[in-house]
Amino acid sequence: MTDTPDQWIIIAIVTVIILSGFGFIRLIRACDAANDIDWGGRWINRLDGLNRLFCRHFHRLQYETLKIPDKGGVIMVSNHVSGLDPLLLIAASKRPLRFMIAKSEYDRFGLTWLFRAVGCIPVARDRRVEGAFRSAVRALEAGEVLAMFPHGRIQLDSEPPIKLKAGAVKLAQMAGCPIYPVRIEGVLGKGMVILAPFLPSRARLYSLPPITCDQDETEQCLAKVANSISSPVVRG
Numbered sequence: 690m691t692d693t694p695d696q697w698i699i700i701a702i703v704t705v706i707i708l709s710g711f712g713f714i715r716l717i718r719a720c721d722a723a724n725d726i727d728w729g730g731r732w733i734n735r736l737d738g739l740n741r742l743f744c745r746h747f748h749r750l751q752y753e754t755l756k757i758p759d760k761g762g763v764i765m766v767s768n769h770v771s772g773l774d775p776l777l778l779i780a781a782s783k784r785p786l787r788f789m790i791a792k793s794e795y796d797r798f799g800l801t802w803l804f805r806a807v808g809c810i811p812v813a814r815d816r817r818v819e820g821a822f823r824s825a826v827r828a829l830e831a832g833e834v835l836a837m838f839p840h841g842r843i844q845l846d847s848e849p850p851i852k853l854k855a856g857a858v859k860l861a862q863m864a865g866c867p868i869y870p871v872r873i874e875g876v877l878g879k880g881m882v883i884l885a886p887f888l889p890s891r892a893r894l895y896s897l898p899p900i901t902c903d904q905d906e907t908e909q910c911l912a913k914v915a916n917s918i919s920s921p922v923v924r925g
Contacts, residue, residue: 728785733806737779744780744892748773748876752781752894755871759783762829762866766857768918769838770845771878771885773892778836778871781894786836787828789821789856808833822860829864839914845879846921858910861902868910870897870917895922 717735723745724738744750755778757763765786767778779786787808795804795811804811810828812821825835837860839853861868872895878885897917902910 726783726785728807730806736803740776741780743886744777748777748890748892750777750780750890750892750894753896754783755781755869755894756896756899757782757784757834757869761832762864763834764829764857764861764864764866764868765834765836765871766839766868766914766918767836767871768873769840769843770873771843771876771880772882773876773878773885773890774838774873775836776886777873777876777892777894782834784834786834788836789825810835818856822856822863825860826864829860829866835860839911839918843880843882846919850915850919853911853915855907855911858902858907858914861910862907865903868900868902868914870900870914871895872897872918872920872922874922893922 716739719742720735720738722738723741724734725741726734726737728734728737755765757765763784765778765782767774775786775788785807787810789810789812790804792811792813795801795809808828810821810824812818828835837857839855839857840851841854844851857868860866873892874895875891875893876885877890878888881888900910900913900917902913905913
């Protein structure tokens with residue numbers, strides 16, 4: 690009996706499926722191995738591992754593990770240069786991060802399930818924010834890490850400086866927790882949101898000394914935060 694072209698096509702398709710299956714299994718194992726923290730579910734943990742592999746290899750992320758306490762409520766603040774920034778912070782953290790994000794982003798089609806799974810807190814910019822603040826304070830009092838971009842939008846070093854939003858400082862004062870600044874540098878897709886993760890970078894994260902705000906006025910503490918995250922790190 691002679692093999693027909695259709696039979697060879699079927700064999701080729703089955704072979705591709707089998708090889709793809711083996712590749713998928715290897716990827717899952719690599720994600721499991723790269724995952725460093727527990728987000729509360731197997732698949733979200735695997736996404737954490739995938740993100741760490743993506744940032745380390747595609748974006749050549751270099752960092753020291755972010756110097757935040759092993760437990761207790763913490764606010765992490767960072768400069769904001771692109772849509773890649775949250776992925777870099779998560780990849781460098783030894784604890785799960787909860788982000789405060791605009792509700793318009795939280796409701797983006799196809800992503801709400803992910804934002805909900807990682808505990809993002811939506812903030813409606815055109816409405817009162819007390820509800821989001823209460824959720825944030827509860828998270829801090831429960832010992833979680835809240836990550837924020839106090840510029841409120843993408844802000845590049847080449848642009849005129851803008852005043853930071855006071856939310857991070859007010860939350861630190863309300864919850865009595867420290868602020869840990871992080872400086873992001875080396876992102877190729879600066880100024881971009883959706884495209885930035887797809888442009889290979891030489892990303893660098895610098896974990897900077899913590900700031901306490903309990904004895905300072907809001908404006909004084911805000912100035913400390915601004916000085917910390919807005920200035921390029923001088924390399925020795």
